[in-house]
Amino acid sequence: xxxxxxxxxxxxxxxxxxxxxxxxxxxxxxxxxxxxxxxxxxxxxxxxxxxxxxxxxxxxxxxxxxxxxxxxxxxxxxxxxxxxxxxxxxxxxxxxxxxxxxxxxxxxxxxxxxxxxxxxxxxxxxxxxxxxxxxxxxxxxxxxxxxxxxxxxxxxxxxxxxxxxxxxxxxxxxxxxxxxxxxxxxxxxxxxxxxxxxxxxxxxxxxxxxxxx
Amino acid sequence: xxxxxxxxxxxxxxxxxxxxxxxxxxxxxxxxxxxxxxxxxxxxxxxxxxxxxxxxxxxxxxxxxxxxxxxxxxxxxxxxxxxxxxxxxxxxxxxxxxxxxxxxxxxxxxxxxxxxxxxxxxxxxxxxxxxxxxxxxxxxxxxxxxxxxxxxxxxxxxxxxxxxxxxxxxxxxxxxxxxxxxxxxxxxxxxxxxxxxxxxxxxxxxxxxxxxxxxxxxxxxxxxxxxxxxxxxxxxxxxxxxxxxxxxxxxxxxxxxxxxxxxxxxxxxxxxxxxxxxxxxxxxxxxxxxxxxxxxxxxxxxxxxxxxxxxxxxxxxxxxxxxxxxxxxxxxxxxxxxxxxxxxxxxxxxxxxxxxxxxxxxxxxxxxxxxxxxxxxxxxxxxxxxxxxxxxxxxxxxxxxxxxxxxxxxxxxxxxxxxxxxxxxxxxxxxxxxxxxxxxxxxxxxxxxxxxxxxxxxxxxxxxxxxxxxxxxxxxxxxxxxxxxxxxxxxxxxxxxxxxxxxxxxxxxxxxxxxxxxxxxxxxxxxxxxxxxxxxxxxxxxxxxxxxxxxxxxxxxxxxxxxxxxxxxxxxxxxxxxxxxxxxxxxxxxxxxxxxxxxxxxxxxxxxxxxxxxxxxxxxxxxxxxxxxxxxxxxxxxxxxxxxxxxxxxxxxxxxxxxxxxxxxxxxxxxxxxxxxxxxxxxxxxxxxxxxxxxxxxxxxxxxxxxxxxxxxxxxxxxxxxxxxxx
Ligand code: FES
Ligand code: FES
Numbered sequence: 001x002x003x004x005x006x007x008x009x010x011x012x013x014x015x016x017x018x019x020x021x022x023x024x025x026x027x028x029x030x031x032x033x034x035x036x037x038x039x040x041x042x043x044x045x046x047x048x049x050x051x052x053x054x055x056x057x058x059x060x061x062x063x064x065x066x067x068x069x070x071x072x073x074x075x076x077x078x079x080x081x082x083x084x085x086x087x088x089x090x091x092x093x094x095x096x097x098x099x100x101x102x103x104x105x106x107x108x109x110x111x112x113x114x115x116x117x118x119x120x121x122x123x124x125x126x127x128x129x130x131x132x133x134x135x136x137x138x139x140x141x142x143x144x145x146x147x148x149x150x151x152x153x154x155x156x157x158x159x160x161x162x163x164x165x166x167x168x169x170x171x172x173x174x175x176x177x178x179x180x181x182x183x184x185x186x187x188x189x190x191x192x193x194x195x196x197x198x199x200x201x202x203x204x205x206x207x208x209x210x211x212x213x
Numbered sequence: 214x215x216x217x218x219x220x221x222x223x224x225x226x227x228x229x230x231x232x233x234x235x236x237x238x239x240x241x242x243x244x245x246x247x248x249x250x251x252x253x254x255x256x257x258x259x260x261x262x263x264x265x266x267x268x269x270x271x272x273x274x275x276x277x278x279x280x281x282x283x284x285x286x287x288x289x290x291x292x293x294x295x296x297x298x299x300x301x302x303x304x305x306x307x308x309x310x311x312x313x314x315x316x317x318x319x320x321x322x323x324x325x326x327x328x329x330x331x332x333x334x335x336x337x338x339x340x341x342x343x344x345x346x347x348x349x350x351x352x353x354x355x356x357x358x359x360x361x362x363x364x365x366x367x368x369x370x371x372x373x374x375x376x377x378x379x380x381x382x383x384x385x386x387x388x389x390x391x392x393x394x395x396x397x398x399x400x401x402x403x404x405x406x407x408x409x410x411x412x413x414x415x416x417x418x419x420x421x422x423x424x425x426x427x428x429x430x431x432x433x434x435x436x437x438x439x440x441x442x443x444x445x446x447x448x449x450x451x452x453x454x455x456x457x458x459x460x461x462x463x464x465x466x467x468x469x470x471x472x473x474x475x476x477x478x479x480x481x482x483x484x485x486x487x488x489x490x491x492x493x494x495x496x497x498x499x500x501x502x503x504x505x506x507x508x509x510x511x512x513x514x515x516x517x518x519x520x521x522x523x524x525x526x527x528x529x530x531x532x533x534x535x536x537x538x539x540x541x542x543x544x545x546x547x548x549x550x551x552x553x554x555x556x557x558x559x560x561x562x563x564x565x566x567x568x569x570x571x572x573x574x575x576x577x578x579x580x581x582x583x584x585x586x587x588x589x590x591x592x593x594x595x596x597x598x599x600x601x602x603x604x605x606x607x608x609x610x611x612x613x614x615x616x617x618x619x620x621x622x623x624x625x626x627x628x629x630x631x632x633x634x635x636x637x638x639x640x641x642x643x644x645x646x647x648x649x650x651x652x653x654x655x656x657x658x659x660x661x662x663x664x665x666x667x668x669x670x671x672x673x674x675x676x677x678x679x680x681x682x683x684x685x686x687x688x689x690x691x692x693x694x695x696x697x698x699x700x701x702x703x704x705x706x707x708x709x710x711x712x713x714x715x716x717x718x719x720x721x722x723x724x725x726x727x728x729x730x731x732x733x734x735x736x737x738x739x740x741x742x743x744x745x746x747x748x749x750x751x752x753x754x755x756x757x758x759x760x761x762x763x764x765x766x767x768x769x770x771x772x773x774x775x776x777x778x779x780x781x782x783x784x785x786x787x788x789x790x791x792x793x794x795x796x797x798x799x800x801x802x803x804x805x806x807x808x809x810x811x812x813x814x815x816x817x818x819x820x821x822x823x824x825x826x827x828x829x830x831x832x833x834x835x836x837x838x839x840x841x842x843x844x845x846x847x848x849x850x851x852x853x854x855x856x857x858x859x860x861x862x863x864x865x866x867x868x869x870x871x872x873x874x875x876x877x878x879x880x881x882x883x884x885x886x887x888x889x890x891x892x893x894x895x896x897x898x899x900x901x902x903x904x905x906x907x908x909x910x911x912x913x914x915x916x917x918x919x920x921x922x923x924x925x926x927x928x929x930x931x932x933x934x935x936x937x938x939x940x
Contacts, residue, residue: 063269064334073333078253079246081452084485088864091402118246124239136240141834142681144243145402145452151244151525188872192864194402194453195681196839198875200882 305432403452645917837902
């Protein structure tokens with residue numbers, strides 16, 4: 001089909017270019033099929049089992065795929081966000097075997113057999129978990145893009161303090177760590193919110209922590 | 214509906230919902246991860262492929278050749294299109310950098326190719342195989358300060374009142390200082406992203422992250438030379454914009470070209486390191502501010518001249534934006550110079566102009582107060598005005614700046630401040646207080662909506678966007694108010710080009726304009742319902758439509774009632790200057806050994822007409838305060854003046870404020886209502902929070918340390934040399 005819209009093309013038409021690419025891509029696919037099952041191809045992919053929000057998934061992943069992209073692109077659990085893909089923003093925070101991680105910094109193949117909780121596993125509208133509900137009532141977000149990561153970290157931060165794991169602002173390493181505003185802020189600082197909802201996030205976390213105490 | 218005279222008493226003056234706090238109606242979706250952002254629309258079209266961009270690695274010049282053979286042969290690749298394959302695409306609305314096409318490179322990380330593959334990993338790997346050979350352009354001069362020195366005094370002033378020279382010669386006190394602000398990145402948490410289906414080369418569907426649906430739809434049509442009717446754009450959730458998503462950007466253009474080439478829908482997100490050099494930013498400024506005052510503090514002269522970089526044809530960052538309007542003065546001279554540089558595109562960011570301009574003007578006001586031995590709050594009070602200082606026949610529609618200053622000073626405890634710097638110390642920390650004023654214009658734009666009552670349920674459709682500002686909620690409040698319903702009886706549908714054109718989100722015009730549009734549509738729906746029921750002068754309350762002795766529950770009305778209307782703004786508004794005002798107060802602690810600055814507490818007092826929803830409005834303000842604390846203390850796009858690009862192009866090198874940086878924040882809204890602004894008597898608040906906050910912090914740092922820094926951000930190195938000896 002000729003393109004109904006004419007680009008003014010300098011070197012070759014986009015259509016011609018496309019056709020050439022399509023032909024090349026068929027050839028490449030055929031080549032890839034020949035290789036299927038060979039050692040080289042097997043090394044590029046791995047079969048893994050992941051339990052996500054209580055459901056087990058058996059999937060074949062490209063060895064380069066991050067846990068974040070498996071969640072978002074393969075399992076369509078897009079609640080876990082990609083803000084930077086470099087471990088610099090916290091938007092991709094989720095819980096793996098009970099600990100928070102930046103899922104963009106971790107390859108999926110490293111998680112064979114792991115148990116992952118994403119934001120979708122915390123609660124849905126109508127049955128929000130207490131932290132999600134507190135984020136709504138304290139208006140602890142604006143655009144909402146950092147929010148799933150903030151909520152995942154918020155759960156983890158309360159747990160880490162209760163487990164006696166010290167932070168940069170813990171002054172006495174031998175005493176029981178108090179759940180102070182300074183401790184919460186410090187431990188939440190890997191989760192950036194460009195909308196600047198930090199004080200409301202702090203209020204939400206503090207309320208949940210007090211209710212649980 | 215036309216808004217053609219100041220609003221009288223109306224239903225919003227005794228509102229049930231408008232002006233009252235309400236939790237975001239989109240909140241449950243956002244906290245459960247179910248609100249779908251642009252890159253996440255697995256639901257909308259089958260067979261999505263992945264696009265990945267390649268960016269130029271020179272600041273300016275020409276591409277001589279590109280080698281894409283390895284990329285084409287790489288596993289999973291479906292299409293590769295380079296900028297050399299097509300002629301330069303036309304520029305969309307207010308774009309000055311070409312987004313794609315042709316061999317010219319105008320800035321670093323300008324898109325030069327897109328790779329489409331079956332998976333993200335394959336596209337990224339193949340993109341890495343593409344190489345380009347360049348002819349680098351002539352060496353460019355990136356010295357903005359030197360350019361200012363060359364330009365100052367040249368050109369016709371943008372604003373000229375009286376004779377400033379005479380005023381400066383006879384003044385009791387004069388300030389004359391240079392200020393520098395750094396380039397700043399929007400750095401929204403969601404990188405620019407789009408899914409585009411242009412498989413058949415005809416109808417184009419775009420799922421994107423954009424603040425202005427109608428503008429961007431038009432820009433896509435212009436860029437590709439197609440009929441806008443063929444383009445459908447959706448952007449129901451936007452992961453932060455701040456002005457960075459006002460315009461068409463490379464994500465949508467590359468996804469469209471990739472889709473066309475591969476014959477399949479393509480999704481493409483800009484990798485984080487692309488955001489800073491491929492998209493737009495707030496340009497650096499150099500400002501010279503001269504203030505002259507009589508001994509009682511009255512300003513006799515304001516002279517503000519500034520320069521900012523831009524690609525040719527752009528607007529730069531006009532740091533003088535607020536100056537013609539903020540303070541009464543006998544004389545004034547204002548000039549903004551644009552300096553052409555081959556840097557990434559300088560464009561609008563939250564309070565464009567004012568955010569940087571307050572760093573000059575409001576620090577200079579602090580310096581003037583000191584020169585006069587006058588309280589900085591008092592200095593601002595004596596220079597208040599109720600008319601446009603550069604056009605005295607034009608009054609402000611409403612201006613309560615003095616009330617902001619007085620209320621804020623009281624709430625903050627300003628009277629505890631020592632006028633002499635460096636007087637208060639707690640251990641290793643020097644403590645200081647500072648304040649600054651805030652001024653931001655508040656334009657109102659026409660805005661349309663559709664209101665539908667279908668089997669008792671109210672649905673509002675408008676192409677208005679919610680970029681975190683709370684549009685879903687304030688528009689639902691407005692609709693429910695007008696129709697006599699509760700908030701949960703309204704369904705909001707936003708951000709789709711199939712819906713009536715709204716103001717969009719930008720320039721702090723969104724909430725005020727779009728609520729007026731929804732009001733117009735709901736009033737039209739009321740008329741439609743009354744007419745079809747044969748009700749005379751129907752009233753709508755408690756879920757009922759009532760006329761005389763007759764009444765029916767809206768929930769019981771069978772069938773579909775629909776009305777589309779737009780609020781247009783009459784010329785009468787030109788008789789007034791519309792603006793918002795604030796006063797920001799900050800207390801800081803500066804570490805005597807390291808210069809580390811902590812903003813211990815802040816109070817902001819805000820005059821912005823009726824506050825539609827104090828919950829979401831407060832979030833706008835604390836968000837602005839937070840962004841400003843990052844802006845004044847750490848944010849700086851570091852320019853490599855040899856290579857012409859911003860070096861620290863990720864969230865590790867570019868330091869925005871984090872949780873640990875934000876301590877106590879308080880916002881006080883003055884209870885005002887501006888009848889000239891809109892029928893709801895509302896104005897914008899989203900940008901006021903980035904005007905003056907940074908200056909308040911800088912003034913507090915001076916009060917704490919006695920070190921006056923005029924180059925921002927106020928990083929440790931700029932303080933260290935001046936700090937007192939360690940005792
Ligand atoms: S996306 Fe993982 S830290 Fe930013
Ligand atoms: S809510 Fe927008 S980044 Fe946090």
